[in-house]
Amino acid sequence: MKIYKYSDTYQIPVLEWKDLEKLGMKSEDISWSTYAGSNHKHRYSRDKMLPGIIATAERIWLEEWVRQGKDEGTCTGGNAIQVDVIPKRHKYPLKLNLACAPRGQGNVSKEMSCNGALKFINDTLKSLFGDQIKASYYDGWMD
Numbered sequence: 498m499k500i501y502k503y504s505d506t507y508q509i510p511v512l513e514w515k516d517l518e519k520l521g522m523k524s525e526d527i528s529w530s531t532y533a534g535s536n537h538k539h540r541y542s543r544d545k546m547l548p549g550i551i552a553t554a555e556r557i558w559l560e561e562w563v564r565q566g567k568d569e570g571t572c573t574g575g576n577a578i579q580v581d582v583i584p585k586r587h588k589y590p591l592k593l594n595l596a597c598a599p600r601g602q603g604n605v606s607k608e609m610s611c612n613g614a615l616k617f618i619n620d621t622l623k624s625l626f627g628d629q630i631k632a633s634y635y636d637g638w639m640d
Contacts, residue, residue, distance in 0.1 A: 498626045501583065501590050510629040511581040511590040519625050520595075521548030524585035527593065550621055554578065554596035558614035562599045562606060570605030575637035578615050580622065580630065595632055604636060 498516055502508040514524035546552070558578075576598035581590040596614050598607040611634050618632045 498630050499583075500629075501581070509581060509590070510631075511583055512593075512626070512630060513583050514585040514587075516626065517582065520550050520621075527584070529584050529587075529591060550618065551595055554614040554618050555599075557617055558596055558611055559599045561613050562601070562610040565606060565610050567599075568601045568603035568606055569609075570603035570607075572602040572640040573604040573607070573637040574640045575635065576604065576607045576611075577635050577637070578611060578618055578632050579635045580618075580632040592635065594635075598637070602640070608634060608636065 498510060498512055500508050501511045517524055517527075547555075577594035578596040579592040579594055582593045583590050595618050596611075598611070601607065615632060615634060622630050622632060
């Protein structure tokens, strides 16, 4: 983990590509998009079994989403829980989706049901990297 300085007044804690191995991933296993503003594209892309942190977080999120009654709200896409990572051969951080929302339309239900998965991810990140690095919910885009 390192602190990335955008300017003298703005800096954020980020994971480095080497840190992904602690999460069961490699930078090469992720589809890093070069399309501008592509927060929804940076995702684990190997055909093999998902790493434990992703599989568990997505299961927690799906179970809570079903329990709460599924689709409510406006149709959106790209909703995810993200963390900042500096990929291999990059100089600046990108957002990595550690858990994607259940396949449904409602942005309200997706956000209301993500808390358990977000807590699981942040607890895992805290145990591996300390208090500074935190994942956050990304509300996606209007579909």
